[in-house]
Amino acid sequence: MNRNEQYMSAKEIQSWEEEIKNPFADFNYYRDLIEASPVLIYVYQNSRVIYVNPAVEKTLGFTFAEMTQKNFWDICHPDYRELIRERGLARLQGKDAPSNYEFKIIKKNGEAIWVDVFFGTIRMSNKIIGIVGAYDITEKKLLKEQLEIAKNELEFRVKQKTEELSLKNNKLTLLNRNLSNVIMNMSDGVVVVTRTGDFELLNPVFKQNWGNLLDSIKVKLKKDILNGKNDLITNMFDKHIAFRDEEFIYSTDNGSIHLLASGTPIVNEDGKVNSGLLILRPITEVHKLVNRFSGAKATFHFEDIITGNDAMSELIENAKIAAFSMSNVLIEGESGTGKELFAQAIHNHSHRSNGPFVALNCGAIPRDLIGSELFGYAEGAFTGARKGGNPGKFELASGGTLFLDEIGDMPFEQQIALLRVIQEKSVTRIGGTQAIPVDVRIICATNKDLHTEMINKRFRKDLYYRLNVISIRIPPLRERKEDIPLLVNHFLKDNYAYWDNDKAILSPHLLTSLQAYEWPGNVRELQNVVERMLNNAQGKQLDVAHLPPDLFSQKTPRRIQPAQNLNVKEEPAKTIRQARQLAKKLAEDEERQQIIKLLQLYKGNVSRVARELDISRTTLYRKMDKYKVDK
Known part of the structure; x- marks a missing residue:
């Protein structure tokens, strides 16, 4: 059919109207339903539109007369004509082809809209009539496109956020792993304790440091937390105040626990503290560190004593035997004979060789200070006392040897305190009340005749016999x-x-x-x-x-x-x-x-x-x- 054949005369239009009326004459009920339907319905024969319902006129803007003057392809969007043609031919040839699909059609004003189309044929009055039903799905398509855009945008954002969260999670995982490794490999004992006194985390060093005292520490700390007896720990939980290097001393059935503690509150997201991190160092380990940097170490051995003298060689052998004893040693000799060299050699030859060697010259310390040097002092013991107090030489030497040089020059009043420490094996700091156990071997040296000093009542007799258990006299040069x-x-x-x-x-x-x-x-x-x-x-x-x-x-x-x-x-x-x-x-x-x-x-x-x-x-x-x- 050429383009001129698409135009119809009034007579022909009337004839087709009659023809379309006749097929539907027996289906008035359905005709009313079709004309009231929002679905766009085309009826065509030989590619010519012979009927459209009002929905077509309303949606596309063409009148019935205008529609009958158009070929169906005229209202199809050019992009989809080939697709419709191919599928139409397939159906005519009896091949499988979809009977409905979506494409665009063109309105009278030139606007293209989306429709969901169903193609069908019926036989009426021995004629093949084609029927097209179409839904206007433009808004649906638009919504779908918008939803697709929104979906893509959402998927992109979700993916982006997922990647960000994954990256953050990986960083947090790595941070937690590193923090865990740091805590688990710290040289100090670390514990995370809750407000109820329970231990959430213990690193291996904590267990190693305290051994059989671990359960006792748990009990003591829990009592301190629950009863509020320790102000430092209470303030950590209640006032979010950290503390550093504070001494804790606990007495237990398994022995005394003396430690240096630091605490830091762990603040959660709502600003509350339900747990805290405690670093608990055995005071002996702290003293080792102090002694290491203060030179409290014996460097001489018996091999360093140079002699070709028989009496001196015999003295060295006797000193080696004395090294394995637990008894106190008194070394006598003139100034410059090497008394401290012998003291260090005895220490290094003994089972205390891995412990500290702490020396104090009793003649070089003012008599008012020798007590605090030996026994330490508590916080506030006197004006100018260091915050937290200070350990004395006895505490620093615990587990090792205390060398008291020029013991004959020690003030008489301090000799009483020294005797008490030797007898009780514990020291009480000046201004303090807590007895601190000490494990110390004492080696004394003097260039005086201590026996004569004792007779002349310048040296206590009871202290003399406590110190002069093993006597070593070094001959002068x-x-x-x-x-x-x-x-x-x-x-x-x-x-x-x-x-x-x-x-x-x-x-x-x-x-x-x-x-x-x-x-x-x-x-x-x-x-x-x-x-x-x-x-x-x-x-x-x-x-x-x-x-x-x-x-x-x-x-x-x-x-x-x-x-x-x-x-x-x-x-x-x-x-x-x-x-x-x-x-x-x-x-x-x-x-x-x-x-x-x-x-x-x-x-x-x-x-x-x-x-x-x-x-x-x-x-x-x-x-x-x-x-x-x-x-």
């Missing part, structure tokens, strides 16, 4: 002269790092002079003299001339014995001046003999002799003139 060369060589080696000399050479006369002196300052004085000689020396040769000049006037406390293996006719030297003069004379005699022998060897060749002595010809002539030596 003048009683072991054979140790002087060994000690000198040792001190020289110690000083090589500070000097250019790789090895200093000692003249025999110097050793003779050193052994002739009585050394009232003992080994300490000898060490000082060796270092001073190195400062005075010009080269590698150390001689009597390098001895400190201020030693010349020092009188020795006793008459000096002649050095062994010395073939000298002079009287034994009584002072270092005399020893030096004697050594100088011997050195000059030795040098004169050496020049004479070399002149004889080289038959008077002065140049050869000077080169051999590593001196100039002028210096050699001067020495020959001094010693009255001829060629």
